[in-house]
């Protein structure tokens with residue numbers, strides 16, 4: 744199974760040229776919000792279709808956290824149903840997205856309690872929000888079936904993923920029109936992004952149908968994948984030259 748390699752690549756780039764690594768364009772750790780509050784209207788979170796809906800909520804929670812004290816809860820809690828907050832990157836009014844070319848990494852930390860065993864939660868990767876509303880494929884955490892499914896037939900067991908934090912990463916190449924979804928470092932799906940999303944990335948809609956169990960999200964970010972710096976290319980070129988000399992010796 745293919746493993747996520749970008750973290751290793753970024754670590755190499757950082758070691759050679761720290762200035763080559765870009766800061767996250769967007770990020771949220773939920774720690775500045777009041778636990779128990781509705782996430783919509785805070786940070787870059789809006790309601791679905793940009794209109795308040797009493798059935799649409801995301802709960803800031805201090806039950807579990809990867810960083811600080813808070814995370815975002817989707818699904819069921821105390822008899823209430825939390826679903827459908829949209830983490831919006833593009834301007835809500837103009838719909839213009841700065842994430843429309845190049846390579847990007849969207850990452851999130853996820854926690855699924857062992858007793859979350861009903862229905863599912865989707866991370867719907869959005870474009871053209873608020874209108875027209877479209878999204879590419881999504882990772883679907885099927886808590887009732889203990890599997891994670893993705894676009895293009897991707898599927899993996901949820902065994903070993905409960906009661907601990909793990910990373911969910913979208914590697915997006917908008918020039919090539921390809922999305923790759925990794926769960927806990929393993930490739931879940933590779934799929935045609937542009938066919939559904941028109942080569943841009945505007946936000947994520949977190950969706951859970953009624954009666955879904957709780958799932959927690961923390962440390963979400965969108966980061967540009969840096970171009971190799973001149974220094975890195977020079978170092979790699981020297982390494983290649985050294986290897987050729989060694990082989991010919």
Ligand SMILES: [Ca+2]
Nearest residue numbers: 772810811813
């Ligand atoms: Ca946090």
